[in-house]
Amino acid sequence: MEVYVNLQRRGRYTLLATCDVNLLGKTFRDERLVFEIRKEFYMGSRMSVDEAIMLMKQSAIVNMVGRNIVAKALENGLIHPDAILEISGIPHAQIVRL
Secondary structure: OEEEEEEEEEOOEEEEEEEEHHHOOOEEEOOOOEEEOOHHHHOOEEEEHHHHHHHHHHOOEEEEEOHHHHHHHHHOOOOOHHHOEEEOOEEEEEEEOO
16 A cells, blocks of 8 residues: 655644545545645655654654545554544544644
8 A cells, every 4th residue: 555745844843744645636525625635735755654654653743635544544543533534435634743
C-alpha cells in the first residue's frame, strides 16, 4: 500500500499532508461538505504507508485522507476512532500537536 506525502514547514511546525494514492485529484461530496484531494496540497513523495506513519510521528500537524493511511494511523494509536470524519465513505483525520 502506498500513499503520497507532502511534508512542509509552517513557521516552526512541520505539516504532513498524506493521502492514499488512488484518491489524488478526486473530489468527494456529502450533504454538507465538498472535499477535494488537491494535488497542490497532497502530492509529494510516494512511499509506503509504514514510512508515512514514521513521518506522522515526527510531525506537529498531520492531514490524512484514505482508508489505508487512516486505518494504519488508528492501528498505531496516532488518532482516536471518534476523530475520524467520513465524507462519502472516505475517512479523513487530522493530528495537531502544538
